[in-house]
Amino acid sequence: MSAPLLRVDGVTKTFVGRAAVETLSFDVRPGEVFALLGPNGAGKTTTVRMLVGIIQPDAGRITFSVNGATAPTMPPELTGYLPEERGLYREISVQRTLVYFGMLRGMDRREAAARASEWLETMGLSDRSAERLDALSKGNQQRVQLIAAVLHRPRLAILDEPFTGLDPLSQEFFLELVRELKGAGTTIILSAHQMDLVERAADRVLLLNRGREILSGSVREMHERLDARPRLCLTLEADADDAVLEQDEDVQELRRDGDDAHVTLRARSSMPSFLARVMGRLPVRSIATESPRLHDVFVRAVREDDARAAAEAS
């Protein structure tokens, strides 16, 4: 396993006596997509702002390892940042804006102009390059904002809520872009709460609640740690009677959705034994194993954490 590009070690940030982030530790490896998840106010944006160097932690350390050297900040020319609070110069043309942000990230004017043209072509905006930014739709403005963040081919891209405010097609487009950036070797830190999208893009996730880590690991690991019970989806022939399932001693939960029967077995149940039992007694068209969705993991983990905090407080 390669050495981490970023190491966050016991970081705490307090605003007006309230801890926005509390003793947070994690690391991010080169080339991976790492997602910071959490409800509103969980501390995602504060964490991101500390990573970018806009605000400083009150305690703990943030260390970046680049080319064998370590530093508390990542060089700006190697970092791309899409802030949650988006905004560019509305009265200035798209092309000029992109060239400016490219130059601020260390590119020379000609290189930035050429790269901006390429990206605008990729984004389907090449015919709008001379227009003022405020002449573009909100979705297109977000595309321009994303270009500004990655124009200089950063080694680390930090994208804070990149999917917010986008229609489903644009979300898919952004998702594809994240994959392309990853393919090009860019390490990506995503902060988001669109679980379905994160699930499809992230290698590892870290779930925050009230400024603290409550869960972290790969998506698969998180599912397993939260709920290891075997799950199945049996698609039954029409008008099949599911009484067999209801009466089976290994079935803990059963939910019907048309012809689909979603079955959750007890923790120590054997799936092969269960299947051998029911297959001869039910007309089954297809069988699929199921994992709990990241959304479910997220909701459940946050609720448990909130309940624990409430119990401690009382």
Place this chain on the structure above:
Amino acid sequence: MTHARQAWIVACWEFRRYFKWKDQIIGIAFFLGLSGFAWFAGWLGTRNDGNTVTIAVAGTRPAAGGRVAFVPAAATDSARVHALRAGAVNGMLVQQADGVWELLVEKEPTYRAELARLLSDELRRERLAGTGLTEADLARLLEPARIEVRFVDRQRGDRGLAEKVAAGTVIFIMTMAVFNSLAYLLTGITSEKQTRVTECVVSAISPQAWIDGKVLGIAGFTLVSVGNMVVGALVLAFAAQFVWDFPWPEGAVRAGVLITLLLFGVLGLLLWNSFFAAVAATISDPNTSTRTSLMMVPLIPVVMSLAVLRDPDALLSRFLAVFPLTSAPALPMRLVLSDPGLLEIGLAVLLLAGAIWLMRRLAGGIFEIGMLLYGKEPTLREMVRWARRVS
């Protein structure tokens, strides 16, 4: 990337953000048009359109002059009023006592000053006749004492007026430039906060580089804009010399004086731009903020520096000329009215440069936090605390 390179990129961006040749040309054309209109209005106002003012006089008639003519008044009061109402005369003049006249009119006598001058002349002639003095005797009696100033350095005497005009012009132009910069810094920075550009920029460069670039870029923009207006004014004055016999100012300004004037003007602009940038960074909405009143602060040193005009060598004047917050307007005044010497000029430049460095650092501290603070405006105490972090 170095701090200087970052600041330079921002400076170029800020300059190009506002500088548009089209706007400059429109501005100069508007200025020339306005000047032409002012000249035309003045010409119309002084043009004699041939209308005469007829005043009826009961008794001895004074000598006529200008557009005022005197005619004998009718014998009866009713006839006089009738003549006034019919418009045959503009006024009826009746002497009440020695040196006192009553003017009976239908409407406001706009020719009153002209009439008073004619009556005064008449009165003076009458009184002189009684004393046996001539007009020449009287003129000699009233002639004030005259002082002819001769400078040890003859060139200074030749150039004095031109240099005073130059100093006044530079101070006026720089005050214009300061307030012009203020407007662009205020709208530029508050709009950046409102459109949330801030985080994109401060994640790439330091807030100090950002504010340095802004101060330089907008100072450059306002200097070029004001410079264009000055060029426009010079073109107008040059043209007026031939077309309308407008007198071209004579005399010359020493190169050293001109350079010193410009140096202090530019340094003063940089000092106040840093101050404005810091204040603007703490304003969330310029339409509702009370903090915009701080923008009038640069007027204080200009007003204080007027003390130099009264006595350029007084202790206060010498202090104002080297004190960094007032030296930009005060030293140029002392330079043309007195002789501050190289040491004083050098000290003033050093102190002003030091003040700019300190102001940009303090402003950078306020700017760094102010730009990321939305909604709530910081108190003055908080601003001082932020500024002290960098010291």
